[in-house]
Amino acid sequence: MFDSKPPLLVGLDLGTSKVCVAVGELHADRGLGIIGIGQSRSRGVRKGEIIDPAATADDVRAAIAEAEQMANVEIRSVYLGVTGSHIRGFNHRGHHNIPSVDRDITADDVQDVVKNAKAITLPAENHTVHVIRQHFIVDGQPGVLNPAGMVGSQIEVDVHVVHGVTHRLQNPIRAVKSLQLEVDDLVFSGIASALATLTPQDKELGALAIDLGAGVTEYVVCADGIIQHTGALAVGGDHVSNDLAYGLKISMSRAEALKIEHGGSLPDPALKGQTLTLTHDVGLPERSVNLDHLRRIMSLRLEEILEIIAEEIEGAGLLDSIRAGICLVGGGARIPNITTLAERVFGLPVRIGRMQSLSGLAASLDQPEFATAIGLVKFGSFQHANPRDRVSWTSRVKQTLTSLFPA
Helix, strand or coil: CCCCCCCEEEEEEECCCEEEEEEEEECCCCCEEEEEEEEEECCCEECCEECCHHHHHHHHHHHHHHHHHHHCCCCCEEEEEECCCCCEEEEEEEEEECCCCCCECCHHHHHHHHHHHHCCCCCCCEEEEEEEEEEEEECCEEEECCCCCCECCEEEEEEEEEEEEHHHHHHHHHHHHCCCCEEEEEEEHHHHHHHHHCCHHHHHHCEEEEEECCCCEEEEEEECCEEEEEEEECCCHHHHHHHHHHHHCCCHHHHHHHHHHHCCCCCCHHHCCCEEEEECCCCCEEEEEEHHHHHHHHHHHHHHHHHHHHHHHHHCCCHHHCCCCEEEECHHHHCCCHHHHHHHHHCCCEEECCCCCCECCCHHHCCHHHHHHHHHHHHHHHHHHCHHHHHHHHHHHHHHHHHHCCC
């Protein structure tokens, strides 16, 4: 039963270029509405991880205040997105033999095999963020959704595990708690972006969601309705700016401005021989920049990022399972012709992500750079919408946060 006041769900995305907060309400009909967005410039995060806790806390405070004002609410807890090069994902299988003589598989057997699958040995310095159930196998029969009531001698379950370095997960939690906010759960940001933008049909047919951020590029493969693969590269839009600064012999701030104003994902023959004169602050000419050179530098770096992802997906044997194509989100999805470049690299259809299954979302908020924050809200809505799982989920979150951030 819902209270008269809809549950408030808040997603917090600590990005390299911006901090973004999304506020949602889960209504009695299970519909999810976005009622507020807040954002601020991010000064304390590099490559998706905190390097200046004080600056990050100030930026989070500003984004929270803006979201509270827009939604007319008080925010007390958040679903916190985590990312960085230390985040890893892999698939794992748990086993359980059926002890009963008649070999009937019970709900307890299902719980036991899932428990066995979660008994994962990680490096001592690492901590599990997600253990996502994929499907069951009964006596070698794959693709079983619910084995309870079947007959068999052995039950197995495949899960996808996402984990990261413990102390690097503790830093964002500490930043949030310093503002007297609670953490409802940790969520890998790439999964949040996929939740926000992939349709049920995408997940069934097979789709790749890529979040092109400023400091990190995350990616998630869904197929047959489940998450098959996750990953994060500590490379993004900031590296494109750095390449431009080095190649054009200009400052990082100038490179960032040129990337936004004149950048693109592909070389343009029409720009050959064209130059742009840069000026000093006082208006005097400083030097000229070759616009064709600028485009080629950008194209090479963006192509490299996409090729690294393509090689990993192909190495995992999943490229052929992406039948619904590729969905691009994040600030990098705004770069002109990025879908054309991605189509050349992957040989698959590519689109810019749009938010799925949401109400109250103004067109101005349906932007690719808001995908992670809105996906975090959607993650929270799934927990509230499945009351049978809520007790075990709540205890898991408490155990996770207690181990990561003791009281």
